[in-house]
């Protein structure tokens with residue numbers, strides 16, 4: 061079976077080059093598990109190695125160079141989401157970013173944080189942990205498909221006690237992409253804050269935080285951003301940053317501390333931008349990796365990646381249609397993403413069979429999750445279908 065993807069010829073050619081240049085190990089393994097951990101491109105490995113070579117002798121790494129590396133990462137992260145660098149704090153994981161959001165937002169006893177049931181737990185526990193302050197986490201029931209029920213979320217946002225909606229850009233177990241346009245409009249209308257866990261979406265989903273009026277957004281680098289463990293960022297809307305108090309503070313979050321010759325002129329003045337949420341010394345090697353990998357994604361273009369990964373899903377979707385297998389992911393329109401989940405009767409056996417054929421994918425909530433990225437190919441997806449077709453009964 062051949063599937064033509066006329067809309068995406070450029071990136072198809074690019075994908076081949078990418079495999080040779082940046083992901084040479086793909087010659088031996090079909091890796092369709094970017095929603096768990098994304099690979100490091102060769103250029104990123106080399107950047108880390110070059111950095112660490114300098115790092116062996118610290119005098120080769122002047123402070124100003126290190127600060128410039130952090131600044132470059134904030135610029136790259138800002139460009140990815142349509143923000144400005146002052147709206148970016150570098151953080152080591154999505155969870156750290158979400159905790160900062162949960163603790164900094166001015167929530168009071170009786171306020172409600174709205175989260176959809178079935179969200180990844182990283183976007184549940186930081187809100188649940190506010191219970192001691194009398195802030196209630198409301199888990200909104202999912203639809204019968206297991207997706208966030210946006211009608212219900214919008215309805216609940218009319219309740220003035222709902223002060224926060226915290227939602228994943230893309231759901232980890234079914235690939236449902238949030239309609240942020242709609243949700244953010246509902247948040248605005250009610251004066252509620254919109255917090256986005258973006259780790260399953262950024263890298264393959266175009267996003268403009270300005271247009272969508274997102275208040276805070278947290279994203280780890282280790283999945284679709286093809287970046288090191290320990291890399292990530294938190295976006296805080298410019299108008300908001302100076303009004304939010306970080307619970308954990310570090311010396312790097314205060315004004316005047318870029319001058320290492322005069323550090324004991326303590327001040328009361330937190331930086332007035334998102335850097336007030338950065339706490340002390342960074343894992344600069346991880347930051348370098350993030351900048352380098354974001355450079356690769358920018359070269360390819362997120363719009364092009366989005367179109368490409370949608371095309372990659374087609375063989376599996378066609379297989380599911382042929383055999384009337386349940387597709388757990390939205391298949392078209394705004395809710396579609398790079399993640400495609402299918403639930404054959406015995407998903408566990410199918411997963412085993414795929415693994416035996418050298419195909420890496422995941423089993424999540426009773427479905428097989430395929431999460432192809434820019435370097436995967438249609439041939440790989442056809443190989444998946446071959447294995448699935450060969451399954452008994």
Ligand SMILES: Cc1ncc(COP(=O)(O)O)c(C=O)c1O
Pocket residue numbers: 095096153154155156180182183228230231232257259260280
């Ligand atoms: C939606 C979502 N949020 C967060 C995470 C991970 O969070 P962290 O970067 O804090 O480990 C995952 C990982 O699977 C996820 O799918």
